[in-house]
Each structure stands twice: as structure tokens, then as C-alpha cells.
Amino acid sequence: MKKNKNSLAVRRQREVNKVAAVFLAPVILVLVVYIFYPIVNTFQISTLDWNGISADSTFIGLDNWIELLHDKAFWTAFLNNIKVMLLSILIQIPLGLAMATFVEFAGKKSTIFKILWFIPQLMSSVAVGFLFTYALATNGGIISSISQLLGGGLVDLLGNPDTALYTVIGVIAWQFTPFYMVYCVASYTNISEDVYEASLVDGATKGQYFWKIALPLLKPSLKSAAILSMVGSLKYFDLIYVMTGGGPGTSTELMATYMYKESFANFNMGYGSAVAGGMFILITLISLITMRILNGKED
């Protein structure tokens, strides 16, 4: 009797396995073809000297990787990525939190603020990049026009290597701060109404409520926001490529724009693949370390 039951269970399990395999097959196929195989293939191509067009390529072993380690342009790009990452986290999340807090405290009356603040998120990064190329132009740009109105001269923010990166970081903040606002608004709704009311009954001011009660409760979601912003900043491409193309010089070059240029403008597919591989390794390492640190603190 027991044996029978067992074999029935075994048969059922086999049936479940089969059904699960059928349901999972398409997703696994797509991931293998478009994610896993390309990752392996990128590392393979990185051992070649190949222009991406001609049929013949030469195997050069780790030469591309050795070159990458000594490539100043790549490490400049990496440092720029780190700057974008840190400033994005430090600007966008506190601002987004401040805006969300305003919306939370002001109640229904502030809906109009929430709606209009969200507008920058409605444009794609490419469109934002183009818009600001003109909006920040030396001639006929917004900043220049305001400066002239106030009696100043023309302002060239994007053409100056000292200001270009910070200008771009500002534009990125313009686009993404609204995202962190709605993110924080959503996090606020997770704090129960009772907590807020109880603290007011106990005589807490709104400021005290924010610093002593809301902020500690929001901490986990702010952490995930930071991780989100970090991963996003490290692979940033569209907006910078459109606005500055990495220039002037290498002042706004990022890992992704550098990879793109090496592969598709200079036709160094082999070296471009090494850059892509290096980027992959660095981003994975940084993500792992940050998650370790953030999760470690929790205990």
C-alpha cells in the first residue's frame, strides 16, 4: 500500500516537473540567447583583435585586458561614473524625500505640486539630453539668457571641461529626482496613519515626527533607493552620449560611452568587448560590496 502511494507521488512529481519545464522553457531560452550567451561571447571577443566588419580576426590572448588595466581613458571614465553615482545619490534621494515629505505634510492641496514635479520623468533620457543641449546652449540657452538679463555674459556650461560633468549630473538630477519623489511618497503610505496621529497627540511637532519617527521607518526603502540609483548611475549612457558625447575631451566620458565609441566608432570590437567586460566586473563588484555593507549594518 505504502509503495503504491509512493509511486503515485513520484509519478505526480514527474508530471509537475514536466509541466514546470514547459512553462519555464521560453523564458530560459530568451535569457540564454540574449543574456547568458552574449556575456560569455563578450569575454571571448575580448581576446581578439577584430574590427567587427572583416571576417578575419587575430587571437591576442589577454592583450586587450592588459591594455585596459593601463588605459587612462577607461579609468577616467570609471571615476566619472563614481562621481555621477555619488552625486546622484546625494542629490536625488534627499531632494526626492524632501518633496515627498512636503506632499505628505501638505496633504491634498499639494497634489498640483506632485503632478507638475513629475513632468521631467515623462521624457526619455534621449529627449532630455537633446532638450538640454539647446536649453543650456551658450547662445539662446536658458542660463545664458537669464545671465544676460541680469547683466552678465554668456555662460558655456557644457563646453567647459570643469563644469560639463557637474552640469550633466544636474540634468540627470532634473530628470530622476521626480522618480525618487513618487518612490518616497509610496514609502510614506506604508507608514500607518496611526503612527502619525499618535505622535501628534503626544505633542510632537512635524519636524520631530519627520526626524525621530518617519525617517527611521523610511530607512529600508531609502537604502533600496540608493542601490537602485547606484546601479543606474554605473551603467548610464543615453543622456550623456546625446548631450556631450563624452566631451569636451574626456571630461564627461563614462564607461558605457567609452565602450560604445571604441566598438562602434573606432571599430575596435575586441577592445570594446574588454571595456564591456571590465564594466561588468566592476559593476558586479561594487554592487556586491554595497549590498554587503548595507545589509551588514542592519544586524
Next chain:
Amino acid sequence: MKKTKIKSRISWAIAIILAVAGLIIAIVPFIFMILNSFKDKFEMLTNGIFALPEEWSLANYKTVLEANFPRYFLNSVVVLVISLTILLFIAACASYPLSRMKFKGNGFIYSVIVACMAIPVHITLIPIFRMSQAMHVYDTIWALIGPYVAIGVPISVFILTSFMKSIPKEIEEAAEIDGCSRFKMFFKIMLPMAKPGLSTLAIYNGVTMWNEYIFAYTLTQSADSRTLPLAVWDFRGQYSMDIPMIMAVLTLTALPMIILFIFAQDKLIKGMTAGAVKG
């Protein structure tokens, strides 16, 4: 008591001033774009960028719409509809066993799929570029569908699996007693019940695909097979000195999102933050 009241009044005043400042920063570039899109090429520079247009001329819009713009738009729509349909269907398929069935490797497969969320997709660009050539789809909109589906898979499976886990099991158990097969159960029960999750994901992935740039830029070349984010790029090549014309292209590009925002604001915001707030 009085002192704190005055203090809170002052802080409110400061908060409102800052809020208004933020509002101005958020919308001035938008106004710049829309205002200037109605102007003539030279009018913008002679009259100043914030002057109202001498006449609200639709000439720029007409030129853009009579050029290749509708083609870019159509390409974007076709790519979006096909990729999104495939993506949501296969993601729902995968999430069903991951959320409901016990089998060896369930946890492992799930974590591998979810881990893909952190992968910078750029690393796949060169091999996918080669693949598109080998498959003879390079420079057609079909080249974009595979990568767009793949980019959306990890987050979609992540969200749908947790969504399906939250659907009560009783209905399925009853259906199972009635002799309903697993496949029937998926199509008749799970898929309809997962609709709210699917609609959130449709918006999230739809916005991502609609705005996607680097793959579209790399895998297509001719104007006939390019999508909307590249329209601006190509128009700039033609009208590099005609800033109002480019502003008209930008406004038209942003228009679908603006319309969606006006009519389905809550859904759009919920969808766009789906990746962060888990559905």
C-alpha cells in the same frame, strides 16, 4: 506655545517658496521646448527664448509630420506591441510554476532570473549586434524584439511571481478537484487573476521599450527601420541650425507620454515605479 506656532508658520513659508522654486525648475525647460516649437527659425534668436511666438505657427509640426516622423512612430508602436505581448506572456508562464509548483531547482532558477536584474545590458550589445547580422535582421525593427523581451524578463518574473504568490490557492484547489489540467488552470485562472500585476508591468516595460536608445541606435541604421528615440537624432542631422524644428520633434516625441499622464496619471506613476516598489 505661540513661539512654536510662529516657527511652524515660517518653516511652512520657506517650504512653499522652495516648492515653488522646484516647480519652476521642473517646468521651465518644458515651456522652453513647447514655446519655441511654434516659432520661426530666426525668431527664437532675435526675440529672445522666452518671448511668446509672433504667431502660433504649426509650420514646424507640419514639416515634421510630413517627413519621416510617422514612420518612426509606427516602428515604435509595432516593436512595443510585439515585444510587450511576448514578454508578458512568457513572463507569466514562467512565474506560474515558480510561484505555485514544488520541483527541484525552483529556488535556483528563480534566483538566477532575478539576479539578471543587476546585469548592465551593455555587455550584451556587441554579441547581439553580431547575432542580428548573422540572423539577417540587422537594420530591421525585428532585431529589437529579442533584446527588448530579454531586458524585461528578470523584473517581470520577479514582480509576477510575488504577485501570483499572493493570489489565494483555494480556487485552483477547487479546479484541480474538478479535474482541471495545469494548462487550463493557467489560462482560465492564473492569467485572468494576475491582470493587475500584468497591467503594472505593461506600463513599466512599455515605457522602458518606448524610450530605449542604445540597442535601437546600434541595431538599426536606416530611417525606415528606426524607432522614435532616434527621430530627434536623425532630424538634428538634417536641421541642425533650426532649433524650433527640433523642439517640435521633441514635443511630438514626448506627446504620447504626456497624454497617458493626463488620462491615467495614477496608473502611470505606479507602473513607472514598479521596479522599485514591487508592483
